[in-house]
Amino acid sequence: MAQTGYAIPVQQALRFFNTTTSVFTEDDAEFAPITSLFTVAQHIAHVAQTIEWFMAGGFGEQDFDLNFAEHEQTVRRVTTLAEARTWLDKAVADADAVLQEQTAETMLAPLPDGPVMGGEPHAAIVGAIVEHTAHHRGALAVYARLRGKVPPMPYSD
Numbered sequence: 001m002a003q004t005g006y007a008i009p010v011q012q013a014l015r016f017f018n019t020t021t022s023v024f025t026e027d028d029a030e031f032a033p034i035t036s037l038f039t040v041a042q043h044i045a046h047v048a049q050t051i052e053w054f055m056a057g058g059f060g061e062q063d064f065d066l067n068f069a070e071h072e073q074t075v076r077r078v079t080t081l082a083e084a085r086t087w088l089d090k091a092v093a094d095a096d097a098v099l100q101e102q103t104a105e106t107m108l109a110p111l112p113d114g115p116v117m118g119g120e121p122h123a124a125i126v127g128a129i130v131e132h133t134a135h136h137r138g139a140l141a142v143y144a145r146l147r148g149k150v151p152p153m154p155y156s157d
Contacts, residue, residue: 006107007099009126010051013133014092016154017047020137023149029081033146038075040143044084045075047136051091051129057116058125059098064116099126 021044029041038046049071057064065071078084107123117124137154144151 006102006123006126007096009130010092010095010099013130014088017088017133017137019154020151021140021144023144023151024081024140024147026081028143028147028149029084030079031143031147033143039079040140041078041081041084042075043136043140043143044081044088045078047133048084048087048091049075050132051088051095054125054129054132055091055095055098058111058122059102063112063114066115095129 021040024040030039032039032042053065053071056062078087102122108121110119110121111117111124113119117128141151
């Protein structure tokens, strides 16, 4: 099957995310402004997990898993940037593989009725991934500033 462009926005979101978060080192992995918030590593893990969640719910054989307490517990176990970044890279690669195979007909077909994007076209999953990733990129830019670091502009080389 011919490749499609549906994965391009997700790849671009990862590139922007990685540029902004490139200022972090393992010394920053467990930083959070207050203890109840995700750490730097956990933010990255949460982005990875959410990409997997959107892809499973939108293109998998299951509905969206709404057990958010369990999802949070999984993310809270991540303590290193290496682990979080590996997870994120895998989530994007897996999403890329699925999105590359989608037809226009599938992407325009509505998602099943339900509490998450019910009735929206499957293509809306891509936008949701991009928006969610951007949200956490912004949060991590603030974390970087709190650590005395200046995150680079994500849209340039």
